[in-house]
Amino acid sequence: MKLNSLIFFISIGISQVDYQSEIQPIFYDKCSGCHTSGGSSGGLDLTSYSTLMAGGNSGASIIPGDHQNSLLWKRINDGSMPPSSNDVIPSKVELVKKWINEGALANPPSANNPPETFNWLSAExxxxxxxxxxxxxxxxxxxxxxxxxxxxxxxxxxxxxxxxxxxxxxxxxxxxxxxxxxxxxxxxxxxxxxxxxxxxxxxxxxxxxxxxxxxxxxxxxxxxxxxxxxxxxxQVYPKSYALYANFPNPFNPITQIRFDLPVMTNVDLVIYNMLGQKVKTFKIPNASAGNHLITWNATNDLGNSVSAGVYLYQLQAEEFVKTKKMILLK
Ligand code: HEC
Missing domain, CATH: 2.60.40.10 (Immunoglobulins)
Incomplete structure (x- = not known):
């Protein structure tokens, strides 16, 4: 393909004839004196796109995609329209032809513009x-x-x-x-x-x-x-929750309580006496997943020593509760 024909090819590929700015002015200039709304010559009103497409006494004036069978193009091409010598110049006849062959649209389909380039902010x-x-x-x-x-x-x-x-x-x-x-x-x-x-x-x-x-x-x-x-x-992630037997047991006055957490959770380890009264609470917010050990020295929340007897210890995690028994001997 020669370069100039290539350029021509590209240019018809991208430019679409626009009815409003390129075709309608020709009709205003050369035709609308006679082809006006109300009592149009030949029944054809050329003052707007819709009336143009509605055609005249002979039917459709425009066959989209087919300039040769479009009556309007034939009449301006053979010089019979306008009837006077005030003919449409050849380049405008060409333009009408092109517009018809592009589909005779009221508005050319608008081309899409791609999004603009953009860049990374993160390190490479x-x-x-x-x-x-x-x-x-x-x-x-x-x-x-x-x-x-x-x-x-x-x-x-x-x-x-x-x-x-x-x-x-x-x-x-x-x-x-x-x-x-x-x-x-x-x-x-x-x-x-x-x-x-x-x-x-x-x-x-x-x-x-x-x-x-x-x-x-x-x-x-x-x-x-x-x-x-x-x-x-x-090692770090036990598969499940567990509360183990305290050691030693019986004890006096110190014992150790171990438990496992499979996930991070809020934990309370609460010690009750046999009357069901809370004696001591160990609060561990956001306790990590893993093995834990708590040492109890047989004192209550006020720091006072508690009396000998049976005690219950309960592990309260968000999704797990378990209670066990232990004996303080004195
Ligand atoms: C001086 C008045 C006059 C002007 C200007 C004029 N025409 Fe016409 N036109 C007529 C008359 C009268 C007829 C009906 C007789 C005929 O078909 O020849 C007609 C008919 C037509 C028809 C046939 C309509 C049908 O359906 O039968 C077409 C198409 C047409 N004109 C196009 C045009 C175009 C396009 C222009 C402008 C470039 C134009 N005319 C300018 C007077 C005019």
Whole structure:
């Protein structure tokens, strides 16, 4: 293809003839004197798009997409309209032809503009060491806004690529920030992995649902290391709640009470006498998951020694309650 024909090809590809600004003025100028509303010549009113498309005495004047069978184009092309010598100039005849062949629309379909380019705000590289105690920590990815020239709503689609696997969609958001829990990395990145480390990289697309733009700059790369998590995982997390027998028992005046928590929870360990009265309360807000040990020296909440006898100790966690008996001998 020669360069000039290529340019022509491109230009007809992108420019659409606009009825309001390019076609209607020709009719106002050359035709509306006779083809006006009310008593139009040939029954054809050329003062508006709708009356033009309604046609005249011979029927349709315009056949969208087919200039050769459009009566209006035939009559201006053969010079019979206007009847005077005041003919429509050839370039305007061409324009009408083009407009008909493009579908004879009232408004050209408006072209969509893609969202504008945008950039990362997060560091290019990061390392995360995952341990049992930081699973609720978050890793944040942030980026600048991608505006849409047409004012369309922008959505951001986050893709992650684990190792050499293909990119996968992680999240779709209208915000300019996404936070991922370390727990999410553990569950998703290490899902099918036996290794202690993995590399995950992120990229983002901004879309107006018609066009999509990829974020500028390199992928954000996160090195994940779960060595700490694996090394103490089993010891730190008991599988279930447990309240153990105190030791020693019977005792005088000191005994130790052990219990296990599988998750972090608020805990009260309450000691009652045989009348059901509270003697002593140990409050542990946000007790960590794991094994716990409480030492009781047989004093009440006021610090006074209690008398010999049978006592009950009760573990009250958010989702678990258990009571056991112990004997203070004097
Ligand atoms: C001086 C008056 C006059 C002007 C100006 C004029 N026309 Fe006409 N036109 C007529 C008359 C009268 C008829 C009906 C007789 C005929 O079909 O020749 C007609 C008929 C037509 C018809 C056929 C309608 C039908 O359905 O039968 C078309 C199409 C048409 N004109 C288009 C145009 C266009 C487009 C222009 C402007 C570029 C134009 N005319 C300018 C007087 C005019």
């Amino acid at each position: 590289k990061d390392t995360i060491k995952i341990s049992p105690s930081n699973l609720s920590s978050k890793y944040a990815l942030a980026w600048t806004e991608s505006k849409d020239p047409d004012g369309d709503k922008i959505n951001y689609i986050l893709y992650a690529k684990i190792g050499n696997n293909p990119y996968e969609i992680v999240e779709d958001t209208s915000a300019q920030k996404i936070e991922l829990f370390y727990q999410d990395f553990l569950d998703n990145v290490f899902e099918n992995s036996t290794s202690k480390t993995e590399i995950v990289q992120f990229t983002i697309d901004a879309t107006d649902n018609k066009d999509t733009v990829r974020i500028s700059g390199n992928d954000r790369i996160v090195y994940l290391d779960r060595t700490d998590y694996l090394s103490i995982d089993k």
